[in-house]
Amino acid sequence: MKPTNSPRTTAQRWTGRRPGRRHAGLRIGALQRDLLFLVAAAVVAALAILPGRTGEGTSIATMQLVGQMAAMIVAAIGLNLVAGLTRLVSLGQGAFYALGAYAFSYLLLDVGLPALPAMLVTVLGCAGVGAVVALGSLRLRGPEFTMITLALAVLVQQILLRWPELGAASGYPNPLQHGTGLLDPVSVLGFEFDPPLTGGVVATAMVPIAVITVVALVLYRNLCRSAWGRSLRAVGESDMLAAHLGVNVFWRKTAALALSSALGAVGGIFYVLIYAHVQPESFDLFLSISILLAVLLGGGGTVLGPVIGSAVIVWLQQSQVLDGVTSFEQEHLSSSWYLSTPGLLGVLLILVLFLMPQGITGTLAKLWSHRAGQTTSVETEPGIAGGGDERRVVRLLEQPDQMRDGAQALLLTDVTKRFGGLVAVDALDLSVDYGSVHAIIGPNGAGKSTVANLVTGVYRPGSGSVAFEGTELSTRRPHDIARLGVARTFQTPQLFSSETVLENVKAGFADTASLPWWKASLKPPGQYRREAELDRDARALLARVGLAHDERTLAGALAYGKARALEIARALARQPRLLILDEPAAGLNSTEVAVLGELLMELRRDGMALVVVEHHMDLVASVADVVTCMAEGRVLARGTAAEVLADQEVVAAYLGRPAEDGGETLTDPRPAGGGQA
Ligand SMILES: Nc1ncnc2c1ncn2[C@@H]1O[C@H](COP(=O)(O)OP(=O)(O)OP(=O)(O)O)[C@@H](O)[C@H]1O
Numbered sequence: 001m002k003p004t005n006s007p008r009t010t011a012q013r014w015t016g017r018r019p020g021r022r023h024a025g026l027r028i029g030a031l032q033r034d035l036l037f038l039v040a041a042a043v044v045a046a047l048a049i050l051p052g053r054t055g056e057g058t059s060i061a062t063m064q065l066v067g068q069m070a071a072m073i074v075a076a077i078g079l080n081l082v083a084g085l086t087r088l089v090s091l092g093q094g095a096f097y098a099l100g101a102y103a104f105s106y107l108l109l110d111v112g113l114p115a116l117p118a119m120l121v122t123v124l125g126c127a128g129v130g131a132v133v134a135l136g137s138l139r140l141r142g143p144e145f146t147m148i149t150l151a152l153a154v155l156v157q158q159i160l161l162r163w164p165e166l167g168a169a170s171g172y173p174n175p176l177q178h179g180t181g182l183l184d185p186v187s188v189l190g191f192e193f194d195p196p197l198t199g200g201v202v203a204t205a206m207v208p209i210a211v212i213t214v215v216a217l218v219l220y221r222n223l224c225r226s227a228w229g230r231s232l233r234a235v236g237e238s239d240m241l242a243a244h245l246g247v248n249v250f251w252r253k254t255a256a257l258a259l260s261s262a263l264g265a266v267g268g269i270f271y272v273l274i275y276a277h278v279q280p281e282s283f284d285l286f287l288s289i290s291i292l293l294a295v296l297l298g299g300g301g302t303v304l305g306p307v308i309g310s311a312v313i314v315w316l317q318q319s320q321v322l323d324g325v326t327s328f329e330q331e332h333l334s335s336s337w338y339l340s341t342p343g344l345l346g347v348l349l350i351l352v353l354f355l356m357p358q359g360i361t362g363t364l365a366k367l368w369s370h371r372a373g374q375t376t377s378v379e380t381e382p383g384i385a386g387g388g389d390e391r392r393v394v395r396l397l398e399q400p401d402q403m404r405d406g407a408q409a410l411l412l413t414d415v416t417k418r419f420g421g422l423v424a425v426d427a428l429d430l431s432v433d434y435g436s437v438h439a440i441i442g443p444n445g446a447g448k449s450t451v452a453n454l455v456t457g458v459y460r461p462g463s464g465s466v467a468f469e470g471t472e473l474s475t476r477r478p479h480d481i482a483r484l485g486v487a488r489t490f491q492t493p494q495l496f497s498s499e500t501v502l503e504n505v506k507a508g509f510a511d512t513a514s515l516p517w518w519k520a521s522l523k524p525p526g527q528y529r530r531e532a533e534l535d536r537d538a539r540a541l542l543a544r545v546g547l548a549h550d551e552r553t554l555a556g557a558l559a560y561g562k563a564r565a566l567e568i569a570r571a572l573a574r575q576p577r578l579l580i581l582d583e584p585a586a587g588l589n590s591t592e593v594a595v596l597g598e599l600l601m602e603l604r605r606d607g608m609a610l611v612v613v614e615h616h617m618d619l620v621a622s623v624a625d626v627v628t629c630m631a632e633g634r635v636l637a638r639g640t641a642a643e644v645l646a647d648q649e650v651v652a653a654y655l656g657r658p659a660e661d662g663g664e665t666l667t668d669p670r671p672a673g674g675g676q677a
Helices: 007-017 030-054 060-085 093-111 115-137 142-162 202-224 227-237 239-244 249-275 285-298 305-318 321-332 341-355 359-372 388-392 448-455 478-484 501-506 510-514 517-522 525-544 560-573 590-605 617-623 641-645 648-655
Strands: 408-419 422-433 436-441 463-468 486-488 578-582 609-613 626-631 634-639
Touching: 030 060, 030 202, 030 525, 060 093, 060 202, 060 227, 060 249, 060 285, 060 305, 093 115, 093 142, 093 249, 093 285, 115 142, 115 249, 142 285, 202 227, 202 249, 202 517, 227 239, 227 249, 227 501, 227 510, 227 517, 239 249, 239 478, 285 305, 285 341, 285 359, 305 321, 305 341, 305 359, 321 341, 408 448, 408 609, 422 436, 422 448, 422 609, 422 626, 422 634, 436 448, 436 590, 436 617, 448 463, 448 578, 448 609, 478 486, 478 510, 486 560, 501 525, 501 560, 525 560, 560 578, 560 590, 590 609, 590 617, 609 617, 617 641, 626 641, 626 648, 634 641, 634 648
Parallel strands: 436 609, 436 626, 486 578, 578 609
Antiparallel strands: 408 422, 408 463, 626 634
């Protein structure tokens, strides 16, 4: 691969264009950045509610605009956990918003709870409802999940409309008129606030609304940027990939939906505080669509996207802008066929999806990174070879005793896997020891990848046993198996393409699978240290696979060889004792293959057990201690590389014809009939 740029130039580009982040002297630490964010959010919130506190020239409408923005922001950041990070498109956030508003009103007015307990019960209750909905719907994917949430939004509004006992048909009354209830939130956080200055409940409610919004925003930002957030993004990329990183996908989605529902309910509580009046008509499907639009417009999956999107959407809805467009349509186009606010927002949604699929923040980030040259894959050196002397910097594994002793790691006994009438793996026996490389070769369709999938829990064997360190794997799920110490790469590299190379590796660390959400959102001081450790370890791994100079590159922009190297680095981040590589040499040039071989030998020396499914016979010959050749699901030959590659039945299976007299061997270039799928 011809170098197109030197590492030094790349480094200069980074340091030159983003000096604040790279020069030690000017570096802003994570803690300072977080404090800065907190202060900035608090200042913006304070400025937003200031007019309500002074009372001068303040209109209730302005305060309601700010309050509604806050309500939309918390509901949208909640939805972002689901629709943005986890990529489960929900049209049900309006339902939780409505439930929050009604439950809060009910608990205040009918049950007589003080405001703070009423809020807590509402939020916890809605989180519970969200979890139940998740348990019932998360086995569904894509459009089916969206339809369930859509049905929920419609159902909730219908119930509110038709269940007079809830006070719902006519809505809860304005407590100002009834002399009861909702003015109580003045003491919602245990503080006494000044009486309203604007003649309505709005001004007094603004302080708790602002405080709760800032707190929610900070916790949400911590969550998004934590290992927990990484796990949600992993799930968003692919359930199977996330499971191979040890993430319990089902519970992670359930937790995300519960948190999202809780934040939706907070939006509803804000609504009550702002308007002091709830009625079913306010919580129609259009509300759910608006919240989703706020996420998409701002930028799904980003921290600030839903905030910006919410501000824009509420401003558009509440200001005269859309009314002006409607009047223009009526005057100049048609007095009967015109688009009102919902229609215009629908048009906006379509435009966003077509023109700015990454939303405002995503588009700006793309422009910025394009300017800074971050998305460009810089071909410095071959992917796996770029690390030079740094390659041996890290020792990846703490070696348990069994690894030092070269004990048996993996044992497959009489394993069969059928797909309908096809026997993909037929009565397979296979064993892999620590400190050894076991290569599995064979022509296309021989069953090699199926073996990898059987070991990692993607498939369950029809019969037989798959045991890792004596633990039966055949009944375990992929995330359980990953947590036992088994990692893998895929035939086609599976990366988080819109994340940086560094983030991809960090997704492999155990924290992604195990950090609890509350710890991630509160971010105690230990988390700062831990994140710094993860950064350091991830960089060391990148150096080892030759990607030291690519940490800020987006994974999707990597050349093929580097993408493979990155996938290996992420697998190594899991500190596996058994590593399964599915065609790691596919698409690599000869230099890259040679360096891959060196890396495998290093891992082998470290005591790791390696299974390498491979067509590249030079690599197999140079690294494998044992080679198993499969054909039509069965073992055709097994032995040392020299024995198996010279086996005439193996040669015939690969060539698709009998081997010529005199003994052909399998060497590169790859014989016809081999090749990668
Ligand atoms: N999920 C599945 N459903 C049905 N058939 C499958 C499935 N997975 C694999 N197979 C079939 O099982 C057989 C073995 O497939 P497998 O992918 O394990 O072969 P392979 O040796 O890895 O081939 P290649 O070198 O092309 O990757 C093939 O005939 C394949 O079509």
